[in-house]
Amino acid sequence: MTYKPAHIELRDITHAYQTEAGPLPVLDHLSIKMEEGSFTAVVGPSGCGKSTLTRLIAGLMRPDEGQVWLGGKMVTSPRPTVGMAFQNPVLLEWRTILRNVMLPLEIVGKRMSRTAQEDRARELLSLVGLEGFEDKRPSELSGGMRQRASLCRAIVHRPEVLILDEPFGALDAFTREDLWQTMARLRLEEKFTAVLITHDLRESVFLADNVVVLSGRPATSQFVLPNTLPTNRTLEDLYSQPATDMLAILRHQIQVAQGRAPADDAKATA
Numbered sequence: 056m057t058y059k060p061a062h063i064e065l066r067d068i069t070h071a072y073q074t075e076a077g078p079l080p081v082l083d084h085l086s087i088k089m090e091e092g093s094f095t096a097v098v099g100p101s102g103c104g105k106s107t108l109t110r111l112i113a114g115l116m117r118p119d120e121g122q123v124w125l126g127g128k129m130v131t132s133p134r135p136t137v138g139m140a141f142q143n144p145v146l147l148e149w150r151t152i153l154r155n156v157m158l159p160l161e162i163v164g165k166r167m168s169r170t171a172q173e174d175r176a177r178e179l180l181s182l183v184g185l186e187g188f189e190d191k192r193p194s195e196l197s198g199g200m201r202q203r204a205s206l207c208r209a210i211v212h213r214p215e216v217l218i219l220d221e222p223f224g225a226l227d228a229f230t231r232e233d234l235w236q237t238m239a240r241l242r243l244e245e246k247f248t249a250v251l252i253t254h255d256l257r258e259s260v261f262l263a264d265n266v267v268v269l270s271g272r273p274a275t276s277q278f279v280l281p282n283t284l285p286t287n288r289t290l291e292d293l294y295s296q297p298a299t300d301m302l303a304i305l306r307h308q309i310q311v312a313q314g315r316a317p318a319d320d321a322k323a324t325a
């Protein structure tokens with residue numbers, strides 16, 4: 056199955072979880088637009104509702120109010136056209152790496168021959184530097200390698216939307232930077248609209264076209280930073296202007312979201 060990258064629109068979303076202690080408001084009139092083929096990072100204070108946002112986009116739950124639109128269609132149920140990768144790669148130990156990556160094709164790629172499915176999985180594994188590891192089991196790979204395989208699995212069926220919920224969060228700093236570069240390479244070769252949830256501001260500036268800062272819970276879109284770095288950016292770019300200016304603005308916005316800095320500070324409008 057092949058889909059075009061989808062335009063994503065969150066329209067005026069309000070949501071509360073029903074808990075034993077009463078309703079817990081999580082999202083408050085949140086609106087975000089993401090162009091097709093774009094890469095959007097979402098940052099915000101811990102517990103503000105970022106993962107909730109990804110569940111709404113994937114159709115795993117419906118908002119109390121407002122609508123989610125993907126590619127011109129309103130989301131009302133889980134969509135097979137969404138790929139997801141999480142902090143924990145959750146690969147199946149009884150399958151080889153190749154067969155783990157092929158899994159989504161076995162579910163939604165029924166029109167592809169087995170050979171075509173295998174070729175597609177091998178192509179991606181090679182793109183992320185895992186050629187030669189196809190027949191290994193997940194436990195035989197390092198954490199970074201498992202996460203590479205999990206990225207392949209998330210995009211093997213050419214999803215219209217790729218949701219990345221802190222996929223690099225558990226990796227050491229050097230492996231994480233390697234994975235950022237892998238992700239940037241995948242983006243050049245594959246077409247999807249990506250939403251990245253992260254706590255790492257440098258990661259957001261390295262990977263995204265736009266960085267959305269959510270306010271504290273219940274979250275709304277507090278600030279959107281368009282990335283002014285060139286598309287062929289390097290890790291070195293993160294240590295000089297304009298990246299350092301963008302990082303300062305984002306750090307300030309997070310402090311505003313945490314209630315630690317006033318919103319009317321000069322940097323907030325930079």
Ligand SMILES: Nc1ncnc2c1ncn2[C@@H]1O[C@H](COP(=O)(O)OP(=O)(O)OP(=O)(O)O)[C@@H](O)[C@H]1O
Nearest residue numbers: 072073074079081100101102103104105106107108
């Ligand atoms: N199914 C649920 N039922 C009740 N409360 C929930 C449920 N899922 C999440 N929450 C609560 O809703 C709030 C937002 O959760 P969410 O996971 O979306 O935040 P987050 O911004 O992704 O968090 P973090 O930054 O810590 O990863 C949190 O207080 C969380 O405890």
